[in-house]
Amino acid sequence: MEKELINNSQSNIYPFHMPGHKRRGSDIGEGLDPYAIDITEIDNFDNLHHAEGIIKDAQAEAAALYGAKRAYFLINGSTCGILAAISAATKMGDKVLVARNCHKAVYHALYLRQLHPVFTYPEITRTGLQGQITEAQIRAAFDENPDIKAVVITSPTYDGVVSDVAAIASVAHAHGALLVVDEAHGAHFGFGGGFPQNAIALGADAVIVSLHKTLPAFTQTALLLLGGMREAAVEKFLGIYETSSPSYVLMTGIERCIHYVRDNKETAFAQLRSKLDRFYQKVSGLSHLNVVRKSDFSADEAYDFDESKIIIFTKEAMNGHTLLELLLKKYELQLEMAAGNYVLALASVMDTDEGFDRLADALIEIDSQLEKYKSDFEEFYDILK
Structure with missing residues (x-):
């Protein structure tokens, strides 16, 4: 290999x-020897699962960049964040409205929490690509299932199609439900260049972004961003789903990425x-x-x-x-x-x-x-x- x-x-x-x-790491900072900085939770280097020092500060910088209430480093990729967000938004056996074109991690969360999905299907475009989830679809689902506790959508899709997150958030909140947005492919949203606004700014309660997909960060690095979701519940499930041996190499890569975007956006x-x-x-x-x-x-x-x-x-x-x-x-x-x-x-x-x-x-x-x-x-x- x-x-x-x-x-x-x-x-x-x-x-x-x-x-x-x-593969242009030198353009976002001086080269790093991964072996030289690969450590565990030794003195003065904080602990991802109980961040009180340098990791807490770095996560606060990420939250400020995206305009989130809190940001959590994800070393298991967006998969970990999706599992934690859906688990935190629901109780065992709850009914959840799910866009059918979701990541497999959503299905894993449904299985683990024994959730009852109500599926809504994306529009199929003239090109044959899967399109958006509409506000009307969300309203119709709540009309038929007023006991839905959370809504889960993917925006943007792998192919780049974006849904009206603000409108969907408004409908979900009007029915007392939380909105979880898998924005894994939109980590670059909200920073100008004519790209769409990020889902946190549009009212989502939890948003998962994969830094490594569209920004200069190592594979497997992501963020879980919180809007209206309870921190205690999220942290409980991150403790379950995220590795107990987080890589300082990957966390440093996240911090570098956040600094690059902050300084160059x-x-x-x-x-x-x-x-x-x-x-x-x-x-x-x-x-x-x-x-x-x-x-x-x-x-x-x-x-x-x-x-x-x-x-x-x-x-x-x-x-x-x-x-x-x-x-x-x-x-x-x-x-x-x-x-x-x-x-x-x-x-x-x-x-x-x-x-x-x-x-x-x-x-x-x-x-x-x-x-x-x-x-x-x-x-x-x-x-x-």
């Missing part, structure tokens, strides 16, 4: 995938938006591939869309897996994932102009070759080998 990881880090393969630091997210706008403009004339924009969704399909999720539909030319393989093998671009007829590239504030140019140029070349060889795709694939 070590050899393969080193080879990958030294290759020319550009990472349009998680984690959001894009006025410029970093505006610069990312500028790079994205330039990329989308370059690929706007494609014929056989389609790069999705916010304007491709109707108001019924998506309340908002996060354009740092670059979705490329293949139309009739090829399937998503073929495009992903082609981009990797010929153009040395590693994307996040492929589905039946599209691929997903993830962008972050650490992406470079060179990376966006490589992706745009690759798509333009592939598209032009598809036009030339559209009557003989086999010959097209031979040309690009």
Whole structure:
């Protein structure tokens, strides 16, 4: 494994995938030797589960950055935060309104707490992607199930579709229920650049953000942010679900990420938006591939869309897996994932102009070759080998 990881880090393969630091750690601080700072809860270094010193201070900085009442470091990833938030929001056997396109950790919480789910289903957009959960759906669910105690939604989705969190929070609170938002893919929300506002600012009671997905932080690092949820209940369940041996390497990575965003949010997210706008403009004339924009969704399909999720539909030319393989093998671009007829590239504030140019140029070349060889795709694939 070590050899393969080193080879990958030294290759020319550009990472349009998680984690959001894009292997550019030196750009957010001086290099760290992980072995030199890997300790346990020794004197003067606090304890994550009973934070009273440096960890407490670092968590307070995270809370201030997001405008939350409290913030908790998650070393088990967002999974841990989802389990803790849902458990804290409910009693055993409660009824919970759940968006059907949720993370598997939500289902695990339902199982562990013996909760009774009322499922609501996302809109299916014209593109075939799963869309938003609407305020009307939440109202209808409460009309039929007034004893719902908590609402759990995912916003943004993996594909970047955003729901109207403020409206959903208002409905939930009007019925005495708590709102838990899995915002794992929206850790960059609320810092400008034309990206959506974060769910804490919109009235959610608990929000889980994966720093490592879209910000410069190590894999497995996340935050649980509190709005209206009781701290004691959350801390009880974090003590159950989170590791008793938290990594100081990962916690230091969280702190570095928070400091980076705090010190650079006025410029970093505006610069990312500028790079994205330039990329989308370059690929706007494609014929056989389609790069999705916010304007491709109707108001019924998506309340908002996060354009740092670059979705490329293949139309009739090829399937998503073929495009992903082609981009990797010929153009040395590693994307996040492929589905039946599209691929997903993830962008972050650490992406470079060179990376966006490589992706745009690759798509333009592939598209032009598809036009030339559209009557003989086999010959097209031979040309690009």
